Protein backbone atom coordinates (compact mmCIF):
# COMPACT_ATOMS: atom_id res chain seq x y z
CA UNK A 66 0.00 0.00 0.00
CA UNK A 67 1.32 3.45 -0.99
CA UNK A 68 0.85 4.95 2.50
CA UNK A 69 2.80 2.10 4.16
CA UNK A 70 5.59 2.65 1.66
CA UNK A 71 5.71 6.39 2.50
CA UNK A 72 5.51 5.67 6.25
CA UNK A 73 8.44 3.32 5.90
CA UNK A 74 10.38 5.96 3.96
CA UNK A 75 9.86 8.69 6.59
CA UNK A 76 9.89 6.35 9.61
CA UNK A 77 12.76 4.01 8.77
CA UNK A 78 14.72 4.92 5.64
CA UNK A 79 15.31 8.61 6.34
CA UNK A 80 16.93 9.57 9.63
CA UNK A 81 17.49 13.20 8.71
CA UNK A 82 17.37 15.75 5.89
CA UNK A 83 20.83 14.67 4.68
CA UNK A 84 19.56 11.12 3.91
CA UNK A 85 17.36 12.31 1.06
CA UNK A 86 18.46 10.49 -2.09
CA UNK A 87 17.80 13.48 -4.30
CA UNK A 88 19.36 16.05 -1.98
CA UNK A 89 15.88 17.42 -2.14
CA UNK A 90 15.57 19.56 0.98
CA UNK A 91 15.70 22.92 -0.68
CA UNK A 92 13.88 25.77 1.00
CA UNK A 93 15.83 28.75 -0.33
CA UNK A 94 13.86 31.96 0.08
CA UNK A 95 15.00 34.21 2.93
CA UNK A 96 11.99 34.87 5.15
CA UNK A 97 11.53 38.00 7.31
CA UNK A 98 13.62 38.27 10.48
CA UNK A 99 10.86 37.30 12.96
CA UNK A 100 10.31 34.06 11.02
CA UNK A 101 14.04 33.35 10.84
CA UNK A 102 14.21 33.82 14.62
CA UNK A 103 11.26 31.48 15.21
CA UNK A 104 12.78 28.80 12.96
CA UNK A 105 16.13 29.31 14.72
CA UNK A 106 14.46 28.66 18.10
CA UNK A 107 13.47 25.10 17.10
CA UNK A 108 15.44 22.27 18.74
CA UNK A 109 18.31 20.96 16.57
CA UNK A 110 17.03 17.36 16.69
CA UNK A 111 13.74 18.51 15.19
CA UNK A 112 15.30 20.83 12.59
CA UNK A 113 17.61 18.01 11.46
CA UNK A 114 14.49 16.09 10.40
CA UNK A 115 12.96 18.87 8.33
CA UNK A 116 11.78 17.66 4.93
CA UNK A 117 9.78 20.67 3.76
CA UNK A 118 10.01 22.59 0.50
CA UNK A 119 8.95 26.13 1.37
CA UNK A 120 8.28 28.68 4.07
CA UNK A 121 4.71 28.07 5.22
CA UNK A 122 4.53 30.92 7.71
CA UNK A 123 2.38 33.89 6.66
CA UNK A 124 2.13 37.19 8.56
CA UNK A 125 -0.02 38.21 11.55
CA UNK A 126 -0.20 35.06 13.63
CA UNK A 127 -0.72 36.23 17.21
CA UNK A 128 -3.46 34.18 18.91
CA UNK A 129 -4.26 32.05 15.85
CA UNK A 130 -5.38 28.42 15.95
CA UNK A 131 -3.20 26.55 13.44
CA UNK A 132 -3.21 23.04 11.95
CA UNK A 133 -0.20 21.47 10.19
CA UNK A 134 -1.06 18.65 7.75
CA UNK A 135 1.84 16.17 7.67
CA UNK A 136 3.79 17.82 10.47
CA UNK A 137 6.68 15.32 10.46
CA UNK A 138 9.10 15.90 13.35
CA UNK A 139 7.41 19.25 14.03
CA UNK A 140 9.74 21.99 12.78
CA UNK A 141 6.97 24.22 11.42
CA UNK A 142 4.66 23.40 14.35
CA UNK A 143 7.23 24.60 16.92
CA UNK A 144 8.18 27.74 14.95
CA UNK A 145 4.48 28.60 14.68
CA UNK A 146 3.94 27.78 18.37
CA UNK A 147 6.34 30.64 19.14
CA UNK A 148 4.73 33.01 16.64
CA UNK A 149 1.08 32.44 17.68
CA UNK A 150 2.05 33.11 21.31
CA UNK A 151 0.58 31.50 24.45
CA UNK A 152 -3.00 32.38 23.45
CA UNK A 153 -2.69 30.58 20.12
CA UNK A 154 -2.25 26.86 19.47
CA UNK A 155 -0.78 24.56 16.85
CA UNK A 156 -1.93 21.00 16.07
CA UNK A 157 0.20 18.69 13.94
CA UNK A 158 -1.19 15.62 12.15
CA UNK A 159 1.04 12.89 10.73
CA UNK A 160 0.69 9.17 9.98
CA UNK A 161 4.29 8.17 10.81
CA UNK A 162 4.77 7.09 14.44
CA UNK A 163 8.55 7.69 14.43
CA UNK A 164 8.11 11.30 13.31
CA UNK A 165 5.38 11.91 15.91
CA UNK A 166 7.57 10.44 18.65
CA UNK A 167 10.31 12.98 17.96
CA UNK A 168 7.80 15.82 17.84
CA UNK A 169 6.03 14.83 21.08
CA UNK A 170 9.29 14.35 22.96
CA UNK A 171 10.18 18.01 22.28
CA UNK A 172 6.89 19.71 23.22
CA UNK A 173 7.81 20.50 26.81
CA UNK A 174 11.26 21.77 25.82
CA UNK A 175 9.77 24.27 23.38
CA UNK A 176 7.11 25.44 25.85
CA UNK A 177 9.88 26.16 28.37
CA UNK A 178 12.03 27.93 25.77
CA UNK A 179 9.11 30.17 24.80
CA UNK A 180 8.22 30.90 28.45
CA UNK A 181 4.79 29.24 28.30
CA UNK A 182 3.16 27.55 31.34
CA UNK A 183 2.26 24.55 29.21
CA UNK A 184 2.76 23.47 25.58
CA UNK A 185 0.43 25.17 23.08
CA UNK A 186 1.06 22.27 20.68
CA UNK A 187 -0.48 18.84 20.18
CA UNK A 188 0.28 16.05 17.75
CA UNK A 189 -2.31 13.61 16.38
CA UNK A 190 -1.60 10.36 14.56
CA UNK A 191 -3.74 9.89 11.48
CA UNK A 192 -4.17 10.02 7.73
CA UNK A 193 -4.80 13.27 5.91
CA UNK A 194 -7.26 11.39 3.72
CA UNK A 195 -9.33 10.69 6.87
CA UNK A 196 -9.11 13.92 8.83
CA UNK A 197 -12.79 13.63 9.80
CA UNK A 198 -11.84 10.68 12.05
CA UNK A 199 -9.59 12.88 14.20
CA UNK A 200 -10.43 15.22 17.07
CA UNK A 201 -10.59 18.31 14.84
CA UNK A 202 -13.60 20.62 15.02
CA UNK A 203 -15.03 21.91 11.71
CA UNK A 204 -14.56 25.64 11.06
CA UNK A 205 -12.23 25.96 14.05
CA UNK A 206 -8.85 26.79 12.45
CA UNK A 207 -7.62 30.23 11.38
CA UNK A 208 -4.70 28.82 9.42
CA UNK A 209 -3.86 25.43 7.96
CA UNK A 210 -0.33 24.82 6.72
CA UNK A 211 1.37 21.88 5.03
CA UNK A 212 4.94 21.51 3.82
CA UNK A 213 5.68 19.08 1.01
CA UNK A 214 3.08 16.50 2.00
CA UNK A 215 0.00 16.65 -0.24
CA UNK A 216 2.03 15.24 -3.16
CA UNK A 217 2.42 12.10 -1.00
CA UNK A 218 -1.33 11.75 -0.37
CA UNK A 219 -3.29 9.11 -2.24
CA UNK A 220 -6.59 11.06 -2.21
CA UNK A 221 -5.64 14.68 -2.77
CA UNK A 222 -9.19 16.02 -3.39
CA UNK A 223 -10.24 14.62 0.02
CA UNK A 224 -7.43 16.55 1.71
CA UNK A 225 -8.41 19.88 0.10
CA UNK A 226 -12.09 19.33 0.93
CA UNK A 227 -11.33 18.47 4.56
CA UNK A 228 -9.05 21.51 4.91
CA UNK A 229 -11.84 23.73 3.58
CA UNK A 230 -14.28 22.30 6.16
CA UNK A 231 -11.83 22.77 9.03
CA UNK A 232 -11.07 26.43 8.26
CA UNK A 233 -13.05 29.30 9.74
CA UNK A 234 -14.50 31.71 7.16
CA UNK A 235 -11.67 34.08 6.21
CA UNK A 236 -9.10 31.46 7.24
CA UNK A 237 -6.44 30.21 4.86
CA UNK A 238 -4.66 27.08 3.70
CA UNK A 239 -1.08 28.30 3.18
CA UNK A 240 1.08 25.45 1.95
CA UNK A 241 4.12 24.46 -0.08
CA UNK A 242 4.24 21.53 -2.43
CA UNK A 243 5.80 20.19 -5.63
CA UNK A 244 3.88 20.37 -8.94
CA UNK A 245 4.48 18.95 -12.41
CA UNK A 246 3.84 20.59 -15.77
CA UNK A 247 1.92 17.48 -16.91
CA UNK A 248 0.25 14.39 -15.41
CA UNK A 249 3.04 12.09 -14.18
CA UNK A 250 2.93 8.59 -15.80
CA UNK A 251 1.88 5.71 -13.54
CA UNK A 252 5.21 3.84 -13.86
CA UNK A 253 6.99 6.82 -12.26
CA UNK A 254 4.33 7.07 -9.53
CA UNK A 255 5.04 3.41 -8.78
CA UNK A 256 8.74 4.10 -8.14
CA UNK A 257 9.14 4.24 -4.32
CA UNK A 258 12.11 6.64 -4.33
CA UNK A 259 10.68 9.08 -6.86
CA UNK A 260 7.41 9.03 -4.93
CA UNK A 261 8.95 9.18 -1.44
CA UNK A 262 11.16 12.09 -2.50
CA UNK A 263 8.05 14.12 -3.42
CA UNK A 264 8.52 14.08 -7.18
CA UNK A 265 6.30 11.52 -8.89
CA UNK A 266 3.28 12.09 -6.62
CA UNK A 267 3.29 15.76 -7.66
CA UNK A 268 0.01 17.09 -9.00
CA UNK A 269 -0.19 18.44 -12.54
CA UNK A 270 -0.51 22.21 -11.97
CA UNK A 271 -3.82 22.55 -13.85
CA UNK A 272 -5.30 19.61 -11.93
CA UNK A 273 -4.34 21.32 -8.68
CA UNK A 274 -6.16 24.49 -9.76
CA UNK A 275 -9.34 22.53 -10.55
CA UNK A 276 -9.13 20.47 -7.36
CA UNK A 277 -8.68 23.55 -5.17
CA UNK A 278 -11.70 25.22 -6.79
CA UNK A 279 -13.83 22.09 -6.45
CA UNK A 280 -12.97 21.99 -2.75
CA UNK A 281 -14.32 25.54 -2.37
CA UNK A 282 -11.12 27.56 -2.76
CA UNK A 283 -12.39 29.53 -5.75
CA UNK A 284 -9.37 31.81 -6.29
CA UNK A 285 -6.05 30.10 -5.46
CA UNK A 286 -3.15 32.54 -5.12
CA UNK A 287 0.59 31.92 -5.43
CA UNK A 288 2.72 33.26 -2.61
CA UNK A 289 6.03 31.94 -3.99
CA UNK A 290 7.22 29.68 -6.76
CA UNK A 291 10.46 28.46 -8.21
CA UNK A 292 11.33 25.87 -10.80
CA UNK A 293 13.12 22.75 -9.59
CA UNK A 294 16.26 21.66 -11.37
CA UNK A 295 16.68 17.87 -11.46
CA UNK A 296 20.46 17.64 -11.56
CA UNK A 297 20.88 14.01 -10.46
CA UNK A 298 21.62 12.30 -13.82
CA UNK A 299 19.69 9.03 -13.25
CA UNK A 300 16.67 10.75 -11.81
CA UNK A 301 16.76 13.40 -14.50
CA UNK A 302 16.79 10.64 -17.12
CA UNK A 303 13.79 8.94 -15.51
CA UNK A 304 11.75 12.13 -15.26
CA UNK A 305 12.73 13.84 -18.50
CA UNK A 306 10.98 15.90 -19.98
CA UNK A 307 8.66 16.64 -17.06
CA UNK A 308 9.24 20.03 -15.41
CA UNK A 309 8.72 20.43 -11.66
CA UNK A 310 8.14 23.52 -9.54
CA UNK A 311 7.90 24.18 -5.84
CA UNK A 312 4.95 26.46 -5.11
CA UNK A 313 3.66 28.04 -1.92
CA UNK A 314 -0.06 28.54 -2.48
CA UNK A 315 -2.48 30.67 -0.50
CA UNK A 316 -6.07 29.37 -0.52
CA UNK A 317 -8.37 31.70 1.39
CA UNK A 318 -11.81 30.45 2.44
CA UNK A 319 -14.30 33.15 1.47
CA UNK A 320 -17.92 33.10 0.40
CA UNK A 321 -19.05 34.90 -2.75
CA UNK A 322 -15.76 35.03 -4.65
CA UNK A 323 -15.95 35.58 -8.42
CA UNK A 324 -14.61 32.80 -10.65
CA UNK A 325 -12.44 35.40 -12.42
CA UNK A 326 -11.03 38.80 -11.46
CA UNK A 327 -13.79 41.40 -11.74
CA UNK A 328 -13.45 45.17 -11.63
CA UNK A 329 -15.82 47.00 -9.25
CA UNK A 330 -13.82 50.22 -9.39
CA UNK A 331 -12.25 49.72 -5.98
CA UNK A 332 -8.81 50.30 -4.51
CA UNK A 333 -7.08 49.84 -1.16
CA UNK A 334 -4.50 51.86 0.74
CA UNK A 335 -2.19 49.78 2.90
CA UNK A 336 -1.71 51.52 6.25
CA UNK A 337 1.53 49.62 6.91
CA UNK A 338 2.61 47.70 9.98
CA UNK A 339 1.78 44.03 9.35
CA UNK A 340 4.47 41.87 10.92
CA UNK A 341 7.45 41.36 8.60
CA UNK A 342 5.72 43.45 5.91
CA UNK A 343 5.90 46.84 7.59
CA UNK A 344 6.19 48.82 4.32
CA UNK A 345 5.09 46.40 1.58
CA UNK A 346 2.16 44.01 2.07
CA UNK A 347 2.85 40.80 0.18
CA UNK A 348 -0.46 39.03 -0.55
CA UNK A 349 0.86 36.97 -3.46
CA UNK A 350 3.32 37.23 -6.36
CA UNK A 351 0.98 39.64 -8.16
CA UNK A 352 0.09 41.85 -5.21
CA UNK A 353 2.92 43.62 -3.41
CA UNK A 354 1.13 46.61 -1.95
CA UNK A 355 3.23 49.58 -0.85
CA UNK A 356 2.07 51.47 2.24
CA UNK A 357 0.36 54.77 1.51
CA UNK A 358 -0.23 54.14 -2.21
CA UNK A 359 -3.67 53.87 -3.83
CA UNK A 360 -3.68 50.30 -5.16
CA UNK A 361 -6.57 49.24 -7.47
CA UNK A 362 -7.86 45.74 -6.76
CA UNK A 363 -10.41 43.30 -8.15
CA UNK A 364 -13.31 42.30 -5.92
CA UNK A 365 -11.73 38.98 -4.90
CA UNK A 366 -8.48 40.63 -3.81
CA UNK A 367 -10.45 43.23 -1.86
CA UNK A 368 -12.24 40.44 0.02
CA UNK A 369 -8.94 38.68 0.73
CA UNK A 370 -7.62 41.87 2.30
CA UNK A 371 -10.72 43.03 4.15
CA UNK A 372 -12.76 39.90 5.08
CA UNK A 373 -9.73 38.36 6.80
CA UNK A 374 -7.37 39.04 9.70
CA UNK A 375 -5.66 41.65 7.48
CA UNK A 376 -8.68 44.02 7.48
CA UNK A 377 -7.25 46.38 10.08
CA UNK A 378 -4.31 47.23 7.81
CA UNK A 379 -6.39 48.55 4.87
CA UNK A 380 -8.54 51.51 3.95
CA UNK A 381 -10.97 50.91 1.09
CA UNK A 382 -11.73 53.36 -1.70
CA UNK A 383 -14.98 52.87 -3.66
CA UNK A 384 -18.31 51.36 -2.72
CA UNK A 385 -18.15 48.53 -5.24
CA UNK A 386 -21.70 49.06 -6.45
CA UNK A 387 -20.93 49.10 -10.18
CA UNK A 388 -19.31 46.37 -12.26
CA UNK A 389 -16.85 47.72 -14.84
CA UNK A 390 -16.04 44.37 -16.53
CA UNK A 391 -12.97 42.14 -16.17
CA UNK A 392 -10.23 43.49 -13.92
CA UNK A 393 -7.38 44.64 -16.20
CA UNK A 394 -3.99 42.98 -16.00
CA UNK A 395 -5.06 39.65 -14.52
CA UNK A 396 -2.94 36.87 -16.04
CA UNK A 397 -2.07 33.31 -15.07
CA UNK A 398 1.36 32.94 -13.43
CA UNK A 399 3.76 30.49 -15.12
CA UNK A 400 5.04 28.64 -12.07
CA UNK A 401 7.44 26.59 -14.19
CA UNK A 402 9.09 29.67 -15.66
CA UNK A 403 11.63 31.89 -13.92
CA UNK A 404 10.38 33.39 -10.71
CA UNK A 405 9.34 37.03 -10.71
CA UNK A 406 10.24 37.54 -7.08
CA UNK A 407 13.64 39.00 -6.31
CA UNK A 408 13.58 37.14 -3.01
CA UNK A 409 14.04 33.79 -4.72
CA UNK A 410 17.35 32.73 -6.27
CA UNK A 411 16.93 31.48 -9.84
CA UNK A 412 20.36 30.04 -10.52
CA UNK A 413 20.18 26.34 -11.35
CA UNK A 414 23.75 26.15 -10.09
CA UNK A 415 22.44 26.65 -6.57
CA UNK A 416 19.31 24.58 -7.12
CA UNK A 417 19.00 21.16 -5.53
CA UNK A 418 19.13 17.83 -7.28
CA UNK A 419 15.54 16.80 -7.00
CA UNK A 420 12.15 17.68 -5.59
CA UNK A 421 11.65 19.41 -2.36
CA UNK A 422 10.87 17.25 0.62
Ligand SMILES: C[S@@+](CC[C@H](N)C(=O)[O-])C[C@H]1O[C@@H](n2cnc3c(N)ncnc32)[C@H](O)[C@@H]1O
Nearest residue numbers: 115116117135136137159160161192193212422
Ligand atom coordinates in the same frame (compact mmCIF):
# COMPACT_ATOMS: atom_id res chain seq x y z
C1 LIG B 1 8.20 15.30 3.15
S1 LIG B 1 7.76 15.00 4.79
C2 LIG B 1 7.42 16.64 5.39
C3 LIG B 1 7.33 16.69 6.88
C4 LIG B 1 7.17 18.11 7.45
N1 LIG B 1 6.05 18.81 6.88
C5 LIG B 1 8.44 18.89 7.25
O1 LIG B 1 8.40 19.93 6.58
O2 LIG B 1 9.49 18.47 7.77
C6 LIG B 1 6.18 14.28 4.60
C7 LIG B 1 5.46 13.94 5.88
O3 LIG B 1 4.10 13.72 5.56
C8 LIG B 1 3.64 12.56 6.22
N2 LIG B 1 2.57 12.01 5.38
C9 LIG B 1 2.67 11.64 4.08
N3 LIG B 1 1.48 11.21 3.63
C10 LIG B 1 0.61 11.31 4.66
C11 LIG B 1 -0.77 11.01 4.81
N4 LIG B 1 -1.46 10.52 3.81
N5 LIG B 1 -1.34 11.23 6.02
C12 LIG B 1 -0.62 11.73 7.06
N6 LIG B 1 0.69 12.03 6.97
C13 LIG B 1 1.31 11.82 5.79
C14 LIG B 1 4.84 11.66 6.33
O4 LIG B 1 4.70 10.78 7.40
C15 LIG B 1 5.96 12.68 6.56
O5 LIG B 1 6.15 12.93 7.92
